[in-house]
Amino acid sequence: MNVHAAPEEARDDATGTILSVNNIEVIYDHVILVLKGVSLTVPKGGIVALLGANGAGKTTTLKAVSNLLGAERGEVTKGKILFKGNEVQALSPNELVKRGCIQVMEGRHCFGHLSIEENLLTGAYTRKDGQSAIKSDLEMVYEYFPRLRERRQSQAGYTSGGEQQMCAIGRALMSRPTMILLDEPSMGLAPQLVEEIFEIVRKLNQNEGVSFLLAEQNTNVALKYATYGYILESGRIVLDGDAKTLRENEDVKEFYLGTGGEGRRSFRNVKHYKRRKRWLA
């Protein structure tokens, strides 16, 4: 495990890496610097967690990859993003989805007035491989999410939060992605439902070979299912490592898992990034 001050060199491995983000800087509205040099890699078939508090830059990182930043007046001003070995930061979201990289946005974002089934079908918008292939994928999504089959005719806006999250993931699956950028799937869901969703993520990862980059505040669950984790703090990656190592790391325990630490400790002894987190612990 290493704690870096300077961004790490890209570990560019053409065969083992599906996504690599190299030292990107993101600016909103030409003035607000949100990401100050973020680098990370996602191995093919891996589940990588991107952790951090509110406003750390998790969502921005995901949106920089999927290129939804443009719609919010943000832009990547420095660095490179490679997906399957090709630079993608100039591509439209539409083109990225065609290449197999799709984002599931924070807060679900289902199409409220469309039925669940119609929602799922919009996920197949970019596909050109015909109705029967789409039909069979719809069946596959219903296999993974039996609840969606029950509610297929309901307007998505009237379904529960968990169902909407499933709908959003199912919709992304309909595009036949090789990589899903999953933003805060646990938001506003009951703990049991969170486990259920993450179990499905694991299944999708194992059975369909989909790689995941997931942004989470729920460090506990995320590190349980992910293989590798990065911790973001004010637009920089401050810590990264195997999920297991991170789980056992004293600092992570104290500041993100809320379990470590024996009694109160002095502020003087903690490093900068820890001090900034102290009040959250």
Added chain:
Amino acid sequence: MLYDVLIDPFVQMFALPDFFLQVLWEGFVSGVLYALIALGFVLIYKSSRIFNFAQGIMVVFSALTLVGLHSMGVPAIAAVPLTLLVMYLLAMSIERVVLRPLVNQPDIILFMATIGITLFLIGFGQLVFGGDNKVMITEQLGIPTGAFELEPFGGFVLIEQKDLTAVTLAILLVVGLLVFLNKTKMGRAIRALGDDHQAALSVGISLSTIWVLVWFIAGVIALVTGVVWGARAGVSFALEVIAYKALPVLMLGGLESVSGAIVGGIAIGILEKIFEIYWGQPFLGGNTETWFPFIFALLVLLFRPQGLFGERIIERI
């Protein structure tokens, strides 16, 4: 006096049912046309949150192009597809030149841009086809001009074939549009875009494709409206004014509801006619059709700000 205003008109409606039917029919025909124009507004609003001020002038422009092409010697049968092509090119250039550079700007800026489009189309139309009034090429397009006489209740009702064609065309267009919106991939994408812009982007729906499509559909609607309205009233820039009749329709129907536009349009058409004949002419000196719909819409807004059929905002608690 109170009797004259409150009771007598209804007595008359029952006393002369055939005349009442005639009034209803006339109102229905103009109502269908209002509905068509409102539909153009609704489609564009739904998919891009732009209130398209240019919808009215697009009606004039498309009718003018059709008539102009014909007067340049293009046979009617070829002029229609050519006009459609012109409307498609128009949609494409609007997307390219106006919408794309202004994406993510506040709504009001896009609204102003559509006023710009309006002014441009007025100038461009006059430059190319001249500003004088023209006659719609009704016969050349094969629209019948005769009339049927029906004899219900022992009286008689006159139904012009022109109007019948207008209604038929409008119904076909609306049904086609509803099928398109609900059953096809592109239609679904348009509705998805109306629901959630960001999410639509995230699943790979391309904004420019949808915008060109939607503006083109609005152009087709404008052409149909232009042809049938032109057949009744001639083709001139004054035609633009009828597009403003779509505003009370939109208030009544809600800006995002297709069915609202249809029902609202027909309701406004019929109500304004009935008010004009039974109240306007006897008591107010006539010509109430110009203002009645607006007052009516205002009253509706006082009680239902989202319009009669505005999409219910789905709120989960």
